[in-house]
Amino acid sequence: MLFMNRLQTRIFGFFVLLLIAVQAFSFWMAYYSYNKLEKQQLDNRMSVAEKVFRSEFDNRNHYLSIFAETAAKDFGLKEIFIDGEQKSFLIALNNHRGRIGANMAMAISKDGKVIGQLVNEMNDAGKSKVKIGSEQGTHTALMLEQSMADFDSLYRLDGKIYQLRFATLKSGSTTIGWVGFGFVVDSNLASLMEDQTGLPTGFALSSELTPPQFLAHSGIDIASNIKAVLGSFLQKGTENEDYLLWSLPLGQLGNQSLYAYMYLPRADVLKALQKQWWRQLWLVLLMLPVSLFAAFGISGSITKPIMRLIEQAKFIAQGNYDAKVKPSSTLELAQLAHEFTEMQTAILSREKKIVHQAFHDTLTNLPNRNELERLVSEWIQNGSHVIVCLLNIRRLTDVNVTLGHMVGDEVIKEVGHRLENMNNVDLVCRLSGDEYALALKDFDDVGISTLLQRIQLQMAKRYCYQDVSLHLQLTVGVSILKSNLGLSQLLQQANTAMQHAKANKLDFVIYDPKIDQHTLETFELVNALTSAIENNELVLFYQPKLCLEKKKVVQVEALVRWLHPQKGTIPPDVFIPIAEKTGQMNTLSRWVIIAAIKQYHKWRSEGIELSIAVNISAENLKDSEFCQWLLNTVEQLKMPVSALTLEITEDAVVEDPESAIMQLSHWRDRGLKLSIDDFGTGYSSLGQLKQLPVHEIKIDRSFIQHLMSNDEDKIIVNSTLELAHNLGLSVVAEGVENLETLEWLTEHNCEMAQGFYLSRPIPEDELAQWLLSSHFSYIKPKIH
The missing domain is CATH 1.20.5 (Single alpha-helices involved in coiled-coils or other helix-helix interfaces)
Structure with a gap:
């Protein structure tokens, strides 16, 4: 056996x-x-x-510093401070103290007099009570201006020690005093630290000559044996075998140092480990x-399975590849049987793989164009009602250029996965790099809009890949089967609808024969744009920008409009893409810059002092001659460089970062002010932003319009403000449409704002009237 x-x-x-x-x-x-x-x-x-x-x-020190700075900027507090009305000042000072629950608030005049000192203590009944500190009205040598610069955060008052931070009160550029707030260092703080660290915590005063004085301790009073251990540790640095000990000098009070200490019995730590x-x-x-x-x-x-596999050789010899192995007790030739089985499996697998690859996309594993043609042609032959949708992923090229093709491939797979999980869709195919097709059989034409809206909602869910958050969007063209149409005609019509949706920035378009006529109109505009520039059919509108600190309009943005003699006013989102595609962007930009400079001089002659912002496209940045022409024109037309701001979109920089940075640096070195427009809608990296030689960024209106109702937008805008300020950049917010948004931006230190709440873009003659009537006017114009 x-x-x-x-x-x-x-x-x-x-x-x-x-x-x-x-x-x-x-x-x-x-x-x-x-x-x-x-x-x-x-x-x-x-x-x-x-x-x-x-x-x-x-964090407590930092919090006190920030709050002291905030209180020092309170205009009302400074006004009462200057007036010298003590009671009102103490009330205002106590209000600030109460906002953060500080245990002490203190204000000192320029000559070192304590003009306000409030201490919050617990009375015998255990309730909080605010009283005037013992130093109220006295003079202190500590509060000289040089002493304030070196002031430590610890302060002793009436036998208690406080974490105290001061900020300078200024009237204009003149220092008028200091205001400070503090938290008491007591057993409550020790208990809080024990809750955070899990270790018994306390505070003690110590020096080399005197034994430690234990001020506060978390929980019950510290045992005498532990006091001895801690005393030796604080005074001499002596370690102990039974306890883990830690101390931290927090500051100097006279000839003594304030220490924080923590300890833990070693046995408590190792008990669980031993178990x-x-x-x-x-x-x-x-x-x-x-x-x-x-x-x-x-x-x-x-x-046992190896013994049974010998039976497989018999079935393979008979040409039966699908037969199953029967149980057997034979042990010999097991390896031979195994190889035959592997050969059978490999043949079947290769055949299935070849068939699958012929009709499926290798990246997404979705059906490809061959499967679309096979299945839809069959539907059409059977008389079924067919709808074909072409879907294009927006800005995939930007993703590939900015984040790499690996991320782009992940985006393609994610879009395919989401489309595949949609209900009421009979076939999902990937046709090319960023293009998909949906085929619907016997689908109600009325419900197609609802289905496309559901698709956009499905795409709207945020997609995160390796900590990069991407907003997926699709442009869709739809073609509905009519009589005597084949698949090629359906795809052509769907592509026409999709291109029309792209051109008009729509989510989807259902094919209509009129779309082709619109294409002809576009070609007509291409030919008419050159003559429009030559015949002065273009005009500049101006939208005011508000300085939030001064609450005054100090700048306008110049926006070009086309007054077509037959078609009326043509918006810039129609003809600017035409100019970019037909190489007319430099000519258009030159006209705008010259017109803006002339308008600046005209306003100055009327007593209006406004700087002007002009948009520069990616095509302009690529042309070194244009960059030099701009500098020469500004100099020849005697335009102060400080009065001209150039706004460049993120996409213009992303296309060729190295060349863009070189041109922008050249402009900045010549004194021109540079701004990144529509910030947050592109894919520029933080590293690129740090390298860009710009002065300001403009937050796109999509983050501002719903700011007061969308907490996510608040987080994004606040983070952008902090990032910009940390990089030394100022911030302009576009799309301000209500007072609440304007006040929120002011509170969060945004420098400038523009939007319909202030004014829509208006002609130059209406702007002068607007300045006269608006309470935001910076310099009242002289109207002749």
């Missing part, structure tokens, strides 16, 4: 030796890991507690017999 089952015996013996080796190694690793983990556990516990304490204490070690040891011992039993079962399960 042993001889007949020799393969199983060898497998079982191998498993036994392997399992014994593995178990022995596991036991050794467990013991080694326990010793190593014991030391790491002790070190990590105290290290984590230290980081948490430092962070919490520093874990014993559990692991017992687990290793128990797993040995179980593993041996499993090895015996595995050896049997391996040999």
Whole structure:
């Protein structure tokens, strides 16, 4: 019997030796890991507690500093401070103190007099009570201006120690005093730190000559034996075998230093670790017999199927590739049977793979154009009603250029996955790089708009790949089967509809014969644009920009309009793309710049001082001659460089970052002010933004219009403001449509705003009248 089952015996013996080796190694690793983990556990516990304490204490200092700065900027507080009305000042000072729950508020005049000092303490009934501090009305040498610059955050008052931070009160550029707020360093703070760190925490005063004075401690009073250990540690740095000890000097008070300390019995840390070690040891011992039993079962399960596979050779010899292997007790020729089975499987797999590749896309595994033609042609022949939709992923080229083709491929797969999961769609195909097709059989024409809206909603869900958040959008063209149409005509019509949707920035368009006529009109505009520039059919409108700090209009944005003699006013989103595609962008931009400079001089002659912002396209940045022409024109027409701002979109920089940065740097070196327009809608990286030699960014209107009703937009705008300010850039917010939005932007230190709430773009003659009537007017014009 042993001889007949020799393969199983060898497998079982191998498993036994392997399992014994593995178990022995596991036991050794467990013991080694326990010793190593014991030391790491002790070190990590105290290290984590230290980081948490430092962070919490520093945050309190930072919070006090920020709030003191905020209070110092309060115009009302400064006005009462200057007037010297003490009661009103103390009330205002207490209101600020109460906002952050500070335990002390303090104001000092320029000559060092404490003109306001409020202390919040607990009375005998355990309730909070605010009283005037003992230094009220006294003079202190500490508050000289030089002392304030070096002031430490610790302050002693009436036997208590406070974290105190000051900010300078200024009237204009003149220092009139200081205002500060503080938190008391007491047992409540110690308890808070214990909650954060999990370690008993306290504060003590110590010096080299005197024993430590324990001021506050978390929880119950500290035991005398622990006091002795801590005293020796604080004074001499002596470690202890039974306790983990930590201290941090927080500051100097006279000849004493204030220390924070934490401690933890070593046994408390290692108790759980010891239990874990014993559990692991017992687990290793128990797993040995179980593993041996499993090895015996595995050896049997391996040999039995091998014996049965010999039957497969008979079926392969008969040409039967689909036959199943019957149970068998034969042990010989098992390897030969296995190879025959693998050969059978490989042949079947290759045949299926070839067929699949012919009708499916390799990246998304969706059906391809061949499958679309096969299936839709069959539907048409059977008389079914067919609808074909072509879908194009917006800005995929930008994704590939900015983030790489790997991310672009992930976007393509994600779009395909979302389309595949849509209901009521009979076929989803990928036709090319960024193009998909949907085929609908016997679908109600009335419901097609609803289906397309559901598709856009499905795409609107944020897609994140490796911490990059992308907004997926599709442009869709739809063709509905009419009589005597084939698939090629359906696809052509759907493509025409899709191109029309792209040109008009629509989510989807259902094919209509009139669309082709619109295409002819576009060609007519191409030919008419050149003559429009030559015949002065273009005109500039101006939209005011409000300086939020001064609440005055200091700048306008010049926006070009085409007054066509037959078609009326043509908006820029129609003819500017034509100019870009036909190489007329430089000519158009030159006309706009010259017209804007002339308008600037005309306004100055009328007493109106406004700087002007002009848009520059990607085509302009690519032309070095245009860049030099602009500088020469500004100089020749005597336009102050400080009065001209050039606005460049993110996409213009992304197309060729190296060339764009070089041109922008040249402009900036000559004194021109540069601005990034529509910030947040492109795919420029933070690294590129840091390298761009610009002065300001304009947050796109899509983030501003719903700012007061969308918390996500608030987060994005606030983060953008902080990022820009940290990089030394100013910020302009587009799309301000109500007072609430304007006030929110003002509170968050946005520099400038523009939008319909202030004014729509208006002609230059109407702007003068608007300046006269608007309370935002910066300089009232002289109307002749």
